[in-house]
Amino acid sequence: MAITAALVKELRELTGAGMMDAKKALTEVEGDIEAAIDWLRTKGLAKAAKKADRVAAEGLVGVAVDGGKGVAVEVNSETDFVAKNADFQKLVAGIAKAALNVDDVEALKAADLDGKSVADAITNAIAVIGENMTLRRMAKVEGDVVVSYVHNAAAPDMGRIGVLVALKGADNGIGKQIAMHIAATSPLALNEAALDPAVVAHELEVQTAKALEENANSAKPKPEQVIHNNIIPGRMRKFLEEVTLLNQKFVINPDITVEQAAKDAGVEVLAYQRVAVGEGIEKKEEDFAAEVAKTMAGGN
Structure with a gap:
């Protein structure tokens, strides 16, 4: 190549x-x-x-919360100009509210929105606004209380990044602080148990290769036992601290972890969702119209 x-x-x-x-x-x-x-x-x-750094997509993430239930939906468009359109924003807000009563995207497409299905509402919006759109995904959390946060909001409860945090206990303001932390740090999982084993295995492979190469090039190489029993496990612990929410240093007070901050506030973080526009679409910007058209035609 x-x-x-x-x-x-x-x-x-x-x-x-x-x-x-x-x-x-x-x-x-x-x-x-x-x-x-x-x-x-x-x-x-x-x-x-992060793969998200290579994303190219437009649209909005809308969030809605009802007591102990919260949802985030991603509605894509071809250009960022449409994301500023009042009719598109109204559509996203309506879809987010409708999502509170369903459990997946297919059910959401069939859900009622002002007397018609969400899918038909999107089709009508395409005809009016003149640009392809697609309901790409939804995410949901539940707890005693759910807090939402939208980073760089384009309108109330919608923007390019939406975060939901489900808590056990009564929120006293810590929920929004943790949601803002999540928006900034983009953790991969709540804790080590929730982390994709393939991600851990890949990181272990990289850290092992790196440690062995550094040792081979060192003027004073260490015994391989030290590399495998001390250095590599230490680097993996640091990796897990960096990518799991509860183990991350809290951005508002880096002296403690997010888990400790929640505990100090009398709550427990049960779950979270961070949804960013275009996340996971690894295509060049000029190819995104084709992605949307394919999805509208029933493709994956």
């Missing part, structure tokens, strides 16, 4: 690596950008890059 300047630029933006390092990484792995990120990390030349 040809290593283009655009590919090198993308890798540099994702990892912060130098131009020559990025080019060498891509050459070593024949242009596979995921493998190139791992190669750079193994060499100690980059941190992990």
Whole structure:
């Protein structure tokens, strides 16, 4: 595969690596950008890059809360111009409220919205606004109380990032603080038990390769037993602290973890959802119209 300047630029933006390092990484792995990120990390030349950084999509995330129940919905459009349209914003708000009474996207599409189904309401909006749209996903949490937060809101309860936090106990303001923390840090899971085992296995592979390479190049190499019993487990503990919500340092008070902050406030975090527009759509911006059109036609 040809290593283009655009590919090198993308890798540099994702990892912060130098131009020559990025080019060498891509050459070593024949242009596979995921493998190139791992190669750079193994060499100690980059941190992990989040897939969300490569997302290209437009639209809005709408949130709605009713007591101990909260939902977030993502409605995509072709351009960010539509996200500023009052009719589109009204549609997103209506879909979010309708989502409170269903459990998945298919049920939501069939749910009632002002006398018609959500799916028909979207179809009508497409005809009026003149741009393709799709209801991509919904997320739901439940607890004694649910708190929502929208980052950079385009209108009340909607924006590019929506967060829900379900708590056990009575909220005294800590819920919004934790929701803002989640918006900023984008944790991968609530705790270690909820983390995808494949993510842990991949990180272990990278950290093992990195530690062994560093040791091999060290003027005073350590016994492999030390590498496997001390250094690698230590790095994995740090990784888990960084990517699991309850173990993260609380942004408002980095001296304590989120779990401790919640405990000090007399609550327990039961669940959370962070929904960002376009998250997980790994396509160039010019390809997103095709993504929406495919979804509207019934594709995946």
